[in-house]
Amino acid sequence: MTQSERRIYLIERLIDEQPRYKNLAIPQNEAEQKKLLRSLFNVRMSGEIDDDFLKIQDEYLREEISQKGITDVEDLIPVTDGIYLWQGDITTLKCGAIVNAANSQMLGCFAPCHGCIDNAIHTYAGVQLRLECARIMKKQGHEEKTGGAKITSAYNLPCDRVIHTVGPIVRGALTESDKKLLASCYRSCLDIADKNSVKSIAFCCVSTGEFHFPNDKAAEIAVKTVKEYKERTKSKIEVIFNVFKDVDHEIYRKLLGKY
Numbered sequence: 001m002t003q004s005e006r007r008i009y010l011i012e013r014l015i016d017e018q019p020r021y022k023n024l025a026i027p028q029n030e031a032e033q034k035k036l037l038r039s040l041f042n043v044r045m046s047g048e049i050d051d052d053f054l055k056i057q058d059e060y061l062r063e064e065i066s067q068k069g070i071t072d073v074e075d076l077i078p079v080t081d082g083i084y085l086w087q088g089d090i091t092t093l094k095c096g097a098i099v100n101a102a103n104s105q106m107l108g109c110f111a112p113c114h115g116c117i118d119n120a121i122h123t124y125a126g127v128q129l130r131l132e133c134a135r136i137m138k139k140q141g142h143e144e145k146t147g148g149a150k151i152t153s154a155y156n157l158p159c160d161r162v163i164h165t166v167g168p169i170v171r172g173a174l175t176e177s178d179k180k181l182l183a184s185c186y187r188s189c190l191d192i193a194d195k196n197s198v199k200s201i202a203f204c205c206v207s208t209g210e211f212h213f214p215n216d217k218a219a220e221i222a223v224k225t226v227k228e229y230k231e232r233t234k235s236k237i238e239v240i241f242n243v244f245k246d247v248d249h250e251i252y253r254k255l256l257g258k259y
Helices: 003-017 030-043 051-068 117-125 127-140 176-195 215-233 246-256
Strands: 083-087 097-102 149-153 161-166 200-203 238-243
Touching: 003 030, 003 051, 030 117, 051 117, 051 127, 083 246, 097 117, 117 127, 127 149, 149 176, 161 176, 176 200, 176 215, 215 238, 215 246, 238 246
Parallel strands: 083 238, 097 161, 097 200, 200 238
Antiparallel strands: 149 161
16 A cells, blocks of 8 residues: 555554544545545544454554654764764654653643644554553552653554653743753653663654743753752763754753863
8 A cells, every 4th residue: 555545544444433523524635635634533432443453553653753863862872971862853863762741631732733742653653652641540540640650562653662751840930849850751661761772862852842831941851850869869871851842952051061
């Protein structure tokens, strides 16, 4: 099957799952088809689906990621010993684990084509990721606490694992509690990575953006917490600070230039 044929197949299968979408027309335009498919992935609740769907979905997503271009952590140059700064799409990074800025439900973003990292990671990992997260949350029996972390498989992403953490939502002025909870996110991710023998971990800018944590303060906490963790535990884990925006790249460049 071609990518176009796979895309149409997946759209049709996802529409068939939901009777309310039965009259939904599939666009002829490739970009609009991709947008529709992503939307259908995003709104689909966690649930089993047959192997035929998964096979074609996996082929489709891996090809899409390949076309975007995969970056291997082994090709990056460290800023300092065991610490990297990389600007790019975290869903294209080949490393031990990437960090997802999740919400307390830990099920991914349900808003169609939303621009958050949670949405992107769940989209390109595939429907299996939401299902695994749902199983974890059902077993846990309550929402994920802020500052904690969970680890899952990465499915179709080029990384090996995904580590999900819930950062603090800043409402109004930044508080000491907000700062402590964000630091806890980084420690929890590093701790669970080491416990699972993850050799490299890529952090997104946790709690910035939709959660309104000031970018500069978040970066300061991230760098400080990682550095303190590595010194305290003597962990050999390689840490990649992944940024997408130019403003964050400049902030981290200045911070990491001090070490």
